[in-house]
Amino acid sequence: MDISTYNTCPDPAMQLPHAKQSRPLICIVGPTAVGKTKFGVELAKRIGGEIISADSMQIYRGMDIGTAKATQEERQGIPHHCIDIVDADKPFTVSDYREWALESMESIYQRQKIPIVVGGTGLYVQSLTHTMTFTQAKEDRTYRDKLFQQGETETGKYSLYQKLQEIDPKAANRLHPNDLRRVIRALEVYHVTGAPMSEQYGEYGENKQFRTLMFGLNRNRENLYAHIDERVDHMIEKGLLEEVEDLLKNHVTPDCTSMQAIGYKEIVAYISGECTFDEAVAMIKQGSRRYAKRQLSWFRRFPEIKWFHVDEEDSAIILQKMVSEIEGIL
Template identity: 45%
Template sequence: MKEKLIIITGPTAVGKTSISISLAKRMNGEIISADSMQIYKYMDIGTAKVTETEMEGVPHHLVDFVKPDQQFTVADYKDNATKIIQYLNKEGKLPIVTGGTGLYINSLVYELNFVDVPPNQELRDELESFAVEYGNSALLDKLRGIDPIAAGKYTENDIQRIVRAIEITTLSGKTYDEYGSNFRVPNERYDLLMYCLTMDRQKLYERINKRVDVMLQLGLVREVEMLMDMGYGKDLVSMKAIGYKEVMEYLEGNENYEDTVEKIKKLSRNYAKRQLTWFRRDKRINWIDVEEYESKDDIVEYLVNDINKHIY
């Protein structure tokens, strides 16, 4: 018998956390995070990490368990999440994977070959140093020279992904697409339902802008100061997250406060746009426009009925 699996995804600030928690309470479920930044300890405000109060007693997995200087790959995520999904199914619980990191979600719902290419820290350090010395655009040009198709998927701000694409091509001798030729082969292990929350683009952007303001009010600058005092520097993958990198630049005197705030908002909006583009590729996803429902409870009611109809 196939294992049950529910995916709740969508762009940043659309309301995934609240809806997934309400759904879990209705369906005897537990939540597995699919957020590549909420895995890190001490990074709470800038990642909009779910709080103990917000959890409402619903167990959350793969949140707040890796130190900012620890390596955690997509392969690590797949391994951890797969074991949790298996365990929850055996216990009669419904696993609800919630988050907006597309690669994490794809590692579960597709047969991804490229996660088997192990990370090479020496090469990563070399590439990141190259970007610091010559600029992000120069690093993107380097990828463009060996894999123009992969390069066309990224902007110069996608340092992590650019480095990984160069790493895969360098270590495997194949392009990113060639090595990940099974990128769109579905994983048949699961009785799967996928939902992507969405809303009017302009309203989403307004929510994102407001979320950034709230993060700053809650103490994002103090949080970054604390991380810097703990010895976590800008060279770390974790500290390149939107919000953290920009605040660090501000604290180092390289940017003024107002420009920093606007930059965080702009990068967050751009990220949301890329998330939506990513998930549109998967035709199995059921799209839910949250504005078409009068309340969160109505959305949850729809999800409960749809899940019961298709996998119970």
Template identity: 40%
Template sequence: MIKVVAIVGPTAVGKSALGLKLAQKLNGEIISGDSMQIYRHLDIGTAKDSPEELAAVPHHLVDICNANQRYTVKNFQEKAKSIITDLATENKLPLVVGGTGFYLSSLVNNLNLGGKKDDDEYRQELVQLEKSGQIEKLQAILKEEDPIAYQQIDIENSRRLIRAIEVKRSTGKSIVEQNNGHKWADFYLVGLTDDRQKLYQRINSRVDKMVEMGLLDEAKYVYDHRLEFPQAKNGIGYKELFPYFAGQSDLDSCLDEIKKNSRHFAKRQFTYFRNQMDVDWYNISDDKNYQKDIEQNIMKFLGGQND
């Protein structure tokens, strides 16, 4: 069976750096599991690896879409499975790196995400509600049709709402209960975590560094094209700056909002992976040798020996 390693955990904990080291040492290639890094020209706010890092190790599912294109978890699942299968035939280790929990769950649990086409009439009705900013109606629909998913998914994310409603209607089962029972690959999930205050400091520092790198210009680009960018406009690091560009708030307040939302997102990520998936956790502050421990455990998972 195909062996896959996934690196998960809250934002800013160091997943990308670890992924690069492991890929270089274990003859691996990286598959981004992030729902925003797919977009071209959105580099700083999505925390993509640098051009040098992207060149050092082959990366997949990065810069594959324009920001005006829609991209679903089903698109990710299909593309990622194909890439993983190809890498396995080349005797390379697939390394899924990223923080979007439901994306990874779609792979690990081989979720049945429904087979309806995007142009189905009911989907267009849902999309129209999203475009008109009626997220409360989408939330009400999901709460009525799938109360289980309503309690567990991010109901502030209109894409998640639409997908959850679609899956319930097309399969009759909640999106959080989807599993077709066929295990197509063997996954080892490496989870990085840190003490809360240290993680929050890392998040705050990363936001400050993003600003130095040109986040405001990138966010202004998204703001100027927000009507054309249905998904990117909702990304953390962009949407919080819209009031600043509109003259409705000062810059410091907007940056504080990015840091706050990033911290909340990190908490949601950790909660999701801890409660929904079988993860082997490593605290990067408590375990000074965590990288060596991870390498040894991956070698055991792969059936090899560590040098």
């Protein structure tokens, strides 16, 4: 049974508590291409919710195809927040995201709706579900400029990443070697404070402001990889190459954080003559599969996530189980 066959009218019994500390927060997480967007929209229709994207690349304007942003048709009238909020040539941090998301959540609560965080960027989700202390380390622009000069070559860039792996492996594990801006910031924080950036976030504790329910979606590996390959092929058909070309024409340079996203950096490599188009597509598929594995590893650290396998259970039944769980915290 398709999940859309369920009654999509919110249950009138689902009234939100007024006390801030008891406000519900629903999260749908999991690997790329597992179907989070569809479930998020259908759940929002069922319980009277609005979507908060937790995708570190959907924040960028002009990056629609390669980030698999839901179209207006796919959103089915459900408001989506934290999408298209910054130009693709601008920096954006997890603390920026948290500020945007919390502001959006407050407006959602004021409308007596339920925020549903949907996405696969684990750090974004964690910034809302757990307490986090963001480092306020002072800057050392001279040191930073020196590192940027070193990172102008591929060899220099790789050596910087290796250095970060040595002093802060947790931070390095969250970053791509080509994400030069964030690699250098992590090195700068260590240089200024003498402590790894990852340690300055401290141990995460549950955010007591919310009554959080976290749902995880997964598929068996073969089916997940098949969906990933199909999604990449669809992105190519929709014009991913042209999208990247337009970004480059509009002053988004290859070293911008946004262009380190899977799907974009490979197309940039093709445009630069570093590989063939078929090789770029193959690298996108491979990179997406590896990213899915990293996402699963991240989310499996949280025992509070209730997992559903969309290959093994009917989607409509999964949706109904989610609704029942949510009713239990309202």
